[in-house]
Amino acid sequence: MSDNSGLDVADLALNIKAWGKELGFQEIRIADAHADMSEAEAGMFKWLDEGYHGAMDYMGKHGTKRSRPDELVAGTKRVISVRMNYYPPKAKESWTVINKGDQAFISRYALGRDYHKVLRARMQKLAEKIQHAIGSFNYRVFSDSAPVMEVEWAQKSGLGWRGKHTLLLSRQAGSFFFLGEIYTDLLLPVDAPVGTKGSFCGSCTKCIDICPTQAIVAPYQVDARRCISYLTIELKESIPESLRPLIGNRIYGCDDCQLVCPWNKFSHLTDEEDFHVRHGLDDITLLELFSWNKAEFESRLAGSPIRRIGYLQWLRNIAVGLGNAPYSPEIIQALQTRLDDDSEMVREHVQWALEQQYKKENKESTE
Template structure:
């Protein structure tokens, strides 16, 4: 099965038990109780089922966790984009095709390959789209350990990878978890977070996280957090970029994750000029598409508000001063005020 997974483009596959342990359930409950999930009500909707795969999919005995590297090899260096105030930074995972589609298709093919070998079996594929504690499942299967930024870390591959799961009722042999984690006393991810969203080791307050603010949040971005977002218009990679283990990160060999539409090296003003038709045409099939044009403009307005005051930046903002969307107008007005424009 592991060989078949590699043949399908996965970089690793490990098998874990369906019992994720009491610690996972307790940690989830505490995180939800603190309100750290923000508007992500779906995180609470299934309650303890997230930590109990056999309750989510009755009959589940094992969880096959799969890893696929996503960092595109030809992308402009992230540090260079972040340092250019007029450029738009898009999280590296979103530069290519929507990973949900890529991984789900491959996991389904893996399940069908298993079925062709042994006959019908109960299974269900997951890719960040259902109540699954994917990092916990992957850690228990030995794919890596949970870093202090809450992402899965691998000594050999860092953290620039996607995770997917195949729940199965097959009594497969279980891979042991790693004997220890390897973050030690390092706090680089905590220290570098632009909004200080990592409120404690292994605990993220999503309400402050740039990824949440630019992707999950549907309404206005809290004004006090806008200046801290900088030019990050879709997601944030800072905690990964600073992590020492990512010196071992491996670029993706998957063509679907190659950069599309030049999003690794494009100005905020240029993207702000896209109308809705251009947005839909150019970003169809990407992860960005799901936030919609309105929130995309909201994010870009914040980025332009944090950009250097140049004629191009001010002109871009002025062009949408009277935008049809109240959400966009609010963020444009804030951005123009930042540039001394009333």
């Protein structure tokens, strides 16, 4: 345990927030690691009992470590939460891409470099600044990388409130931002929350109504098994056939619930160059992406979060998009080239996509 005696913790907290902003975070707040998490904990276990986590078995492996920081990192007394904007400047307008069926829509957070690495490296620098100022102390940094209830801790710290789509919302910044945490045993002064679940959502249900697969089964409750982000990123097997037509051209993630949220009129474009669009992924056709071989996938998406899903899952997702695209002889030709793919999963989705294209071809020929 760190020796906090003699520290001016109020002054240190102000410095931490200033240093954080110098490092590119837009806001830094502090929560008591022993704050009441009973409601969140109960909600987590109910969500798991309902099976809403799907194939994400890791969600249930850590039990109360997710909601009790001291069980994950012994001696934790404070949770420093940070946020960093990610919406890239000059990215093609999202709805324009989504509504053009032969284009590939990629969630805007994934158009640049992998945020896990960017945020962790920046939080590590923040911890090192603290260490330089006060000497050695105990800490651990996280960014969607461990059993941490990020949104709950961000809400407790005052960064925002949980919206009905389950994401964190900020009155100053909407929701297009990443979250990160530093667990520490420093007894820093804590910040007051700005609200709890849905504090400033009112009767609005735009996020629930827009969801293409109706994955938001109730306010603050998402059935991941229906969520396009889960289906295209987390699910490693075949996508349920009934859900494929609903995915449209969303081949990596889905932003619909954020795009319609009124609070995102207050969102800000990122100043972080690492999150700027790379390789034209904001405005690219499904056919072009489908033509990439494995080596091209690996090289062009080096440093991208997309690379984590692997080449076969990438092809699976694009095949679904091609099946949903308007009829095109070029699409049929491209799909036929992968009918004998070594992967059974890819072959299955390619065959499904071809069937959809043939149906559209027959419809056009009879009209």
